[in-house]
Amino acid sequence: xxxxxxxxxxxxxxxxxAQIKNRSKRNARLMEFCGGHTVAIFxxxxxxxxxxxxxMLSGPGCPICVTANADIxxxxxxxxxxxxxxxxxxxxxxxxxxxSTLQEAKANGSDVRIVYSTMDAxxxxxxxxxxxxxxxxxxxxxxxxTIAASILQAEENKLKNYHVLSLHKVCPPVIRxxxxxxxVNLNGLICPGHVSAITGSHVWEFIARxxxxxxxxxxxxxxxxxxxxxxxxxxxxxxxxxxxxxxKRGVRSEGNLYALKLMExxxxxxxxxxxxxxxxxxxxxxxxxxxSQFDAESMxxxxxxxxxxxxxxxxxxxxxxxxxxxDCKLFRTVCSPQSPVGPCMVSAEGTCSAYYQYGxx
Amino acid sequence: xGDKILMAHGSGGKLTHxxxxxxxxxxxxxxxxxxxxxxxxxxxxxxLAFTTDSYVVxxxxxxxxDAGKLAVCGTVNxxxxxxxxxxxxxxxFIIEEGFAKVDLEKIVDSIHxxxxxxxVEIVTGDTKVVNRGCADGLFxxxxxxxxxPEGIDISGSxxxxxxxxxxxxxxxxxxxxxxxxxEGLIFSTRLESDCAPLNGLASEMLKAxxxxxxxxxxxRGGLATTLNELAQQSSVTICIEEDKIPVREExxxxxxxxxxxxxxIANEGKLIAIIPAEYASEILxxxxxxxxxxxxxxxxxxQAGYPGRVVMKTVLGTTRIMDMLVGDPLPRIC
Numbered sequence: 138x139x140x141x142x143x144x145x146x147x148x149x150x151x152x153x154x155a156q157i158k159n160r161s162k163r164n165a166r167l168m169e170f171c172g173g174h175t176v177a178i179f180x181x182x183x184x185x186x187x188x189x190x191x192x193m194l195s196g197p198g199c200p201i202c203v204t205a206n207a208d209i210x211x212x213x214x215x216x217x218x219x220x221x222x223x224x225x226x227x228x229x230x231x232x233x234x235x236x237s238t239l240q241e242a243k244a245n246g247s248d249v250r251i252v253y254s255t256m257d258a259x260x261x262x263x264x265x266x267x268x269x270x271x272x273x274x275x276x277x278x279x280x281x282x283t284i285a286a287s288i289l290q291a292e293e294n295k296l297k298n299y300h301v302l303s304l305h306k307v308c309p310p311v312i313r314x315x316x317x318x319x320x321v322n323l324n325g326l327i328c329p330g331h332v333s334a335i336t337g338s339h340v341w342e343f344i345a346r347x348x349x350x351x352x353x354x355x356x357x358x359x360x361x362x363x364x365x366x367x368x369x370x371x372x373x374x375x376x377x378x379x380x381x382x383x384x385k386r387g388v389r390s391e392g393n394l395y396a397l398k399l400m401e402x403x404x405x406x407x408x409x410x411x412x413x414x415x416x417x418x419x420x421x422x423x424x425x426x427x428x429s430q431f432d433a434e435s436m437x438x439x440x441x442x443x444x445x446x447x448x449x450x451x452x453x454x455x456x457x458x459x460x461x462x463x464d465c466k467l468f469r470t471v472c473s474p475q476s477p478v479g480p481c482m483v484s485a486e487g488t489c490s491a492y493y494q495y496g497x498x
Numbered sequence: 499x500g501d502k503i504l505m506a507h508g509s510g511g512k513l514t515h516x517x518x519x520x521x522x523x524x525x526x527x528x529x530x531x532x533x534x535x536x537x538x539x540x541x542x543x544x545x546l547a548f549t550t551d552s553y554v555v556x557x558x559x560x561x562x563x564d565a566g567k568l569a570v571c572g573t574v575n576x577x578x579x580x581x582x583x584x585x586x587x588x589x590x591f592i593i594e595e596g597f598a599k600v601d602l603e604k605i606v607d608s609i610h611x612x613x614x615x616x617x618v619e620i621v622t623g624d625t626k627v628v629n630r631g632c633a634d635g636l637f638x639x640x641x642x643x644x645x646x647p648e649g650i651d652i653s654g655s656x657x658x659x660x661x662x663x664x665x666x667x668x669x670x671x672x673x674x675x676x677x678x679x680x681e682g683l684i685f686s687t688r689l690e691s692d693c694a695p696l697n698g699l700a701s702e703m704l705k706a707x708x709x710x711x712x713x714x715x716x717x718r719g720g721l722a723t724t725l726n727e728l729a730q731q732s733s734v735t736i737c738i739e740e741d742k743i744p745v746r747e748e749x750x751x752x753x754x755x756x757x758x759x760x761x762x763i764a765n766e767g768k769l770i771a772i773i774p775a776e777y778a779s780e781i782l783x784x785x786x787x788x789x790x791x792x793x794x795x796x797x798x799x800x801q802a803g804y805p806g807r808v809v810m811k812t813v814l815g816t817t818r819i820m821d822m823l824v825g826d827p828l829p830r831i832c
Binding site: 141145147150151179180181182183185186359474475485493494495496 | 750754757812813814815816817818819821824
């Protein structure tokens with residue numbers, strides 16, 4: 138695991154910290170878009186290294202957290218159809234929808250199974266030819282290609298009982314919406330590492346060009362993040378704004394062309410509903426017409442009651458970076474990982490969960 | 499003779515007797531059990547420890563052990579963690595109709611071997627068979643009784659500021675070994691479960707010094723959860739250093755891949771001890787001389803601070819909270 142431990146070296150972390158402290162003169166508000174970065178920042182106590190000039194904000198880059206209640210309600214409604222087996226990544230089980238959770242649906246007799254990859258879901262479809270297997274497709278550009286691949290595989294295997302509820306989202310439009318809202322006054326953005334491994338770095342160029350905000354694509358180890366902050370500080374102090382890659386071992390500027398081709402083949406852009414940010418044009422991926430037999434939404438009539446938002450929950454504001462968990466009256470009082478009110482407390486990558494588990498700093 | 503367990507094997511009739519004669523009594527041969535009375539009858543004098551646990555592990559067979567070995571070690575370890583010398587165990591099976599007899603035999607064999615190693619006797623038992631679909635193969639329950647020698651006072655509420663925290667070896671081996679064989683998540687590893695009876699190790703520690711404040715085996719929920727329990731029970735802060743925690747390379751790698759942290763992964767042959775600083779090196783030495791304590795290490799200390807909190811000094815030198823495990827450890831989504 139040399140590749141991992143080398144990126145957790147304490148002497149090098151101290152060196153990067155000194156570099157950040159020496160260079161950082163102006164006050165700067167930096168956002169880490171990705172929930173994976175939020176967790177790493179808290180897990181390694183990275184905020185403790187930073188000078189007072191730097192203020193870190195957590196962004197909306199947690200796929201579970203941004204999934205709208207109505208979409209979770211749809212998944213639960215599907216689970217209640219007797220001939221359906223729901224397959225999902227584990228995090229989704231405990232996420233509260235408007236009225237219930239998948240975990241509760243399972244306890245009430247729905248067949249809901251946790252899988253670790255879409256290929257496991259395909260196997261379940263093969264093994265249960267009399268049932269319909271629906272995979273809950275939640276995730277960003279990182280996850281979407283593997284789900285596209287599963288649909289192509291199902292087509293090749295002539296598997297007619299495999300379907301996907303596509304709730305996928307793509308990241309650049311939401312960042313644009315966030316910046317257009319004028320709510321968060323950012324001086325730098327830590328761009329997602331694994332999303333960029335698929336999309337390439339060029340998709341972030343509009344941020345530097347149109348909004349004058351420096352961008353650095355970061356990996357997920359503590360040294361990656363410290364280096365990215367150092368690179369952002371360097372750009373800020375020089376008054377420059379460009380897109381740089383600190384995560385060169387994972388990201389190429391053109392991205393993963395094969396994965397992009399798979400996505401393009403199976404999905405088409407659509408509007409999508411984001412928790413806290415509403416409907417954003419072009420920010421979703423729906424299953425294209427050629428593959429509609431694999432689209433759970435077009436195959437099954439899903440009826441849901443009007444969605445409800447939990448009273449007092451600030452997940453939406455927290456996802457936009459305008460509030461922190463400390464501002465939420467429910468945090469640590471009513472809302473905890475044991476009994477989460479909002480999704481940011483459930484997901485392993487949620488901001489509230491990171492604050493709760495690792496402490497406020 | 500069929501090769502499957504039938505409902506009649508649990509009916510109390512002829513097949514039940516055959517099963518008991520052929521599969522259990524042959525191996526678990528001791529004067530208390532072979533009387534076959536309704537209760538095990540024996541003399542005991544002194545301070546007793548008494549515990550029970552049910553074993554529903556899936557899969558039943560995993561690298562380094564099986565449900566049977568686990569059922570003995572788990573109960574033996576619970577007794578040992580109170581400073582007791584485990585003596586007698588009960589053994590109850592709930593078997594799903596259609597369960598392969600050969601698998602039952604394998605499990606009974608390993609119960610026998612584990613009980614021999616731990617030097618405990620199985621003195622009473624029970625077998626039930628339930629309809630297919632009403633259990634997942636085989637469930638085992640064991641209860642155990644042990645005697646606590648005089649002068650030993652071990653409890654989760656005894657930790658005091660200044661005490662040292664010792665872990666007996668590498669953490670997370672059991673959980674990752676089982677996970678590696680679980681349906682839908684098969685990955686190749688040479689890693690084996692650490693499942694082992696810890697009464698020998700515990701007794702060597704107590705021989706070195708009776709001044710052990712707390713002992714607990716970090717099973718489900720892992721090291722982090724057990725440390726939180728101890729911090730809460732004793733109303734102290736426990737401060738752990740990340741780079742002192744022994745973790746095997748394979749466990750570290752699997753955790754990285756799955757997005758888990760090793761201190762939330764289950765162990766079945768490890769213990770945590772909290773010991774006054776002045777006795778720590780003596781006890782650590784005794785542990786390292788025992789086959790189940792070779793990699794024992796001091797990983798932190800008890801402080802006054804915030805009652806009930808576990809704090810970790812990270813590899814980078816920063817600090818953060820080390821919370822209890824919530825729910826099941828699940829792999830990350832992206």
